[in-house]
Ligand SMILES: Nc1ncnc2c1ncn2[C@@H]1O[C@H](COP(=O)(O)OP(=O)(O)O)[C@@H](O)[C@H]1O
């Protein structure tokens with residue numbers, strides 16, 4: 001009995017992924033990644049560019065298949081994409097020929113939801129992200145931050161169990177980013193959906209997550225996992241400690257690559273320890 | 274967070290801008306007519322060879338008032354519209370198919386490219402050989418002229434569909450059929466529309482020439498027939514009507530394009 005109730009929502013079991021290279025060799029993007037995510041968890045994937053965060057997310061989404069290992073949701077192997085695992089992409093991936101409402105209705109059309117019901121629910125999801133008055137707009141009439149919120153509303157319209165988000169806010173300016181983060185935290189509290197959130201901002205991860213999975217590169221792998229809760233977030237010194245610990249790990253991952261370009265990948269202020 | 278609203282004042286100001294650009298376009302056209310009138314009026318070109326607009330324009334009016342022009346306009350439009358419609362109905366789905374299946378497009382694109390390079394009028398004798406003089410040969414040459422740009426642009430459009438949008442559609446529950454109809458088709462539509470406009474202008478060009486060679490009706494026919502029978506003012510009047518038809522065609526297609534792809538140039 002207890003084995004069933006404690007079954008993780010998402011289970012990544014020793015997943016490796018290699019890509020063929022142009023020169024005929026192979027490149028290992030992920031090496032033996034193992035991770036369980038519980039049903040109501042908010043987990044961030046944090047790591048330098050090229051450590052395989054997107055690859056891992058797409059494998060969980062069912063858009064790519066692992067070279068070895070296995071991913072499952074509620075115990076069932078993931079073989080293809082499905083609306084129970086909605087994805088929010090960094091580049092929004094909204095359909096420019098559809099209005100805002102049209103975009104949000106898309107997954108419901110695919111699920112053959114009746115038209116009036118679609119309209120009603122689209123409005124509901126849009127008001128969830130504060131865009132109920134923008135339904136008739138075309139996507140290109142909205143700012144980047146608003147477009148990202150449309151993408152979030154569209155993902156919610158899949159009625160997913162899991163939200164997979166690949167650096168969704170990295171294109172937004174600092175203020176918009178804060179607002180989007182607050183909105184997502186609120187949404188997570190209200191819906192308790194499983195969220196896997198890819199970012200390369202330490203602060204963003206710390207702000208929203210129940211757990212932070214730090215990944216390293218060459219080959220892409222999990223370096224360490226940190227847990228935190230709202231009580232910890234209240235403590236300034238504990239937070240500083242956590243931040244320093246994460247930065248130390250990341251520094252070790254980045255420095256061998258050379259100070260310059262890769263170091264800039266991680267956003268936020270590094271504490272001077 | 275509300276964001277700025279730019280929708281409200283867009284309508285009227287856009288109409289104003291269009292009116293203004295239309296007005297501005299009239300000035301050089303007026304200038305052209307003036308020069309044309311002047312060339313003849315000053316005696317630089319004989320009026321028997323070049324009818325001045327002061328005479329040609331009333332002839333246009335007479336063509337419409339007598340109703341004589343309508344049967345010819347109708348004949349041209351019937352051939353043009355039918356040929357173009359067939360080219361579009363065949364060209365777009367076939368192009369989408371070719372562009373969606375990569376190996377097919379790799380194999381067929383050089384063939385399409387080759388056939389496209391052939392001046393369409395070069396095929397007129399071939400069609401006349403097979404279909405004789407008349408309606409069928411004229412429609413066939415219109416189809417031939419219009420279908421290559423439509424096909425080629427549709428293939429290009431289908432090949433250029435953003436893979437990320439297809440990927441997103443898959444995660445949103447879309448199957449193959451839905452991706453084709455709901456993602457590939459609308460994503461390719463702007464490029465398809467460019468092909469349609471190009472195809473229409475080729476079709477127009479070829480139709481007029483074909484009517485001069487093998488028809489007893491149509492705008493192309495009366496232009497040449499007026500020349501044969503030395504009705505030079507009427508010939509220029511028919512040319513003016515033809516020019517207006519071409520302009521109307523182009524604007525109509527531009528309007529259709531804006532209607533169908535309002536997001537174009539704004540993404
Ligand atoms: N389809 C692919 N073919 C070859 N290499 C790939 C492919 N996708 C990703 N990679 C490589 O795998 C590594 C991880 O990529 P990615 O998952 O996008 O990293 P991240 O999202 O952490 O920046 C990168 O070095 C990238 O170049």
Ligand SMILES: [Mg+2]
Nearest residue numbers: 053054055166
């Ligand atoms: Mg990435």
